[in-house]
Amino acid sequence: MKKIFSMATVAVLSLSLIAGCGTGGNTSGGASTGGEIKVGALFEQTGGAAQYGKAGLNGAQLAIEQQNAKGGVLGKQIKLDVADNKSDPGESTSQAQRLITTDKVVAMLGPMTTKTLKAIIPLVDQNKIPLVTPSGTDAALTVTGGKLNPFIFRACFIDDFQGNVGAQFAADTLKAKKAAIVIDTNGDYSKGLAKAFEDVFTKAGGQIVGKENYVAGDKDFKAILGRIKAQNPDVVYLPGYYTEVGALIKQAREVGITAPMLGGDGWNGDETTKIAEAKNMTNVYYSDHVAMDDPSLVEFSKQYQTKYNEAPTGFAALGYDAATMLIKGIEAAGSTDPDKVKAAxxxxxxxxxxSGNITVDPANHNPSKSAVILQYKDGKWAFANRVNPK
Known part of the structure; x- marks a missing residue:
């Protein structure tokens, strides 16, 4: 009997150890022990959205490095566990699974784009991993079908607001009465901005004289641009990513469209200009989260330039702010417990x-903040206008 009792005791202890090792550590902050807090950094380091992902990760790393230099958070250093989602939803899911189940991260930063984040939302919420996306702008990322995704937050405004901003600028500042829209039919980002732009522009008395479609990866847009030229719009709205937008701008000018071109934050960065060519960038504008020529950003720009030997973009600023939000949440919670971090x-x-002062709306996890309109002028993007949330 003693032998049997001893064997049973060993079995129970063994099962307890196994159970302890099998638990993700997310409900008790297990991955934050040992002098560090492990945070996943799931960004687009390669693929079609790499320009955004590299900038966002750089900004996040700078914020984490500065916080660690001040002693970290909760007396521990923050360790970023970096993964490349390759700008692909499937790879995003695979890497998120590894970060959560194998590496036992207690929170995550990224991804940057709607499609790579949308793919991992069920996994993140199921495992209670507080996540802050720097630039995922689709409204459905935080609220899907009227239901809040409790652990998803963002540092950026949403597509509806961005499309609204573009429409207000087109109507009020550019004095446009007729607009044409060119939409990526496979892109939720593009479709979201386009819908918001059309709704606000038409309510303001404007007319949509043409809507044309393309698919990401297309390179020849001359046919659809020819049809747009025939409609003679006062403005052309291009809510897409830089790879196609750059080509659209270039080819629009080549077919003789001289109307202002307007878009969203997917234009951010030097690649749009490189593809479009500077000579074609007259009367070109886009909405963004921050203007890097804002005097209040001088210190951030200097710090970023020193670390990475390049000028920051708006996506770098958003990556920095996403990390700042997460740090604040953990600090205010006094714990890495996910429910406490979420509440904080x-x-x-x-x-x-x-990118501005941030107040989080607990009903939808969106920040309340202003937007800026940037114009390509004198060889660079410069502040043109500011639009505040209504």
Whole structure:
């Protein structure tokens, strides 16, 4: 009997150890022990959205490095566990699974794009991993079908607001009465901005004289641009990513479209200009989260330039702010417990970020912040206008 009792005791202890090792550590902050807090950084380092992902990761790394230099958070250093989603939803899911189940991260930063984030939302919420996306702008990322995705937050405004901003600028500043829209039919980002732009522009008395479609990866747009030229719009709205937008701008000018071209934050970065060519960038504007020529960003720009030997973009600023939001959430929670971190992040008010002061709406996890319109002028993107949320 003693032998049997001893064997049973060993079995129970063994099962307890196995159970302890099998638990993800996310409900008790297990991955934050040992002097560090492990945070996943799931960004687009390669693929079609690499320009965004590299900038976002750089910004996040800078914020984490500065926080660690001040002693970290909760007396521990933050360790970024970096993974490349390759700008692909399937790879995003695979890498998120590894970060959560194998590496036992307690929170995540990224991804940058709607499609790579949408793919991992069920996994993130199921495992209670607080996540902040720097630039995932689709409204459905935080609220899907009227239901809040409790652990998904963002550092950026949403597509509806961005499309609204573009339409207001077109109507009020450019004095446009007729607009044409060119939409990526496979892109939720493009379709979201286009719908919001059309709704607001038509309500303001404007007319949509043409809507044309393409698919990401297309290179020849002369046919659809020829049809747009025939409609003689006052403005052309291009809510897409830089790879296609650059080609659209270039070819639009080549077919003789001289109307202003307007888009969203997918234009951010030098690649749009490189593809379009500077000579074709007259009367070109886009909405963004921050203007890098804003005097209040001088110190951030200097720090970023020193670390990476390149000028920051708006996506770098958003990566920095996403990390700042997560740090604030963990600090305010006094723990890496996911429910406590989530509650703390929902209570963020007037947090000073690089892209502006951030207040989180607990009902939808969106920040309240202003947007800017940038214009390509004198060989660079420059501040043109600011639009505040209504």
């Amino acid at each position: 992040m929902e209570g963020i008010k007037d947090l000073k970020g690089v």
